[in-house]
Amino acid sequence: MTDSLPTLAVLGGTGAEGSGLAFRWAYAGYPVIVGSRTAEKAQAGAAELNALLGKDLVRGMDNLSAATAAQIVILTVPYSAQKSTISDVAKVLEGKILVDVTVPLVPPKVNRVTLPAEGSAVEAVQKMLGAGVKVVSAFQNVSAHHLKDLAHTVECDVLVTGDDIASREIVITLANAVGLRGIHAGPLCNSVVAEALTSVLITINQRYKIPGAGIRITGLPEQS
Template sequence: MHSSIRIKTIAVLGGTGREGRGLALRWARAGYHVILGGRDLARAETAAASLREKLDSIARISGALNLAAAEQADVIVLAVPFAAQLDTALHVRSALKGKILIDVTVPLVPPKVEVAQLPGGSAVERLQAVLGSDVAVVSAFQNVSAHHLADLDHAIDCDVLICADDERAAQTAVELAEAAGLQGWRCGPLKNSLVTEGLTSLLIAINRRYKVPSAGIRITGVPTGAH
């Protein structure tokens, strides 16, 4: 069993978007200091203030520019649209060395977002190749509904599929999944993210076909706590 790292501060880059806000809300409620990163400081601070209103007075959640957020964090979560993935990661690259980067990116290609299109293979694996071995990149949280993350009273009926080449980084993602009220499953190396990224389009297709907001994935047949 490999241990996770000790986490105090999480930066969510793209924290002003729906998925980023939802994850940040859950982690702040769990007691982490969460920094919403964005390209616009005022917008990031406004988003942080709106989340603080949903939590009790001891919750620590703030807004900052992406680079400043990454510099202050133990773990960085990249929750930006696919088109901004590489540019955002390279912009904060100096703050990533020796840290864990959890990438939530899904390579959706409008307008047919319900059709799996992975140009060049896994977007997360490509990011690891660009950033190099100084950064432990993890693929996770792509298939969790932002609609349900934002509702703190809702028990989310969805598992988190985690792919990583670094054992400690993968276990850290499991810990963060559990902190958000979810079950995280280790799904092998980063290369397997090719499958988990494509599942998002599949879930969108299910949502549209059956007129629901948040289809999810469950892993069965494995005892809870088998990590």
């Protein structure tokens, strides 16, 4: 069954969010590659995940090799590194799906909504890459905090936006595979809502002294 699942490369997969998502996808049976600026750091990150998984399921490579080897590429780096990381791998993304998890936070005031001049962070990436890359935005509201604790049900819906509906559907499958609920949230420009919402969730975390507030969309049928 694993053979039929696409290979996922998580660029910046050594960090908090990327390693958590990589861990959950590997546990769900996806072939996963952790990407990093250096192969050594990627391999160390993969080894940590394999130790948690109890099996050698995750590989580690530099970001370019990881993006080359994968069918779906997930970007999990800080906003300040988003464009440079995309530039490094752009030449191997043609024909692939890029899932951008970036939130345009501006430290230190990460609890204030700040949006780029382009509208949303992800629209700038789609512009850089052109129509040959199907860019989808997702997972901005999923806190890294509990992702490596399989006993913890992460209570957060995933707003999935993108201009290509089939690619959005594939990313919804990725969300559902790790116990989240992916929801069609419209074209890529709507990503601005998910990106902005993260600062609100950070504010809620701070105010209520909790690690991972999430969002739920109500009114949907059970299987949507």
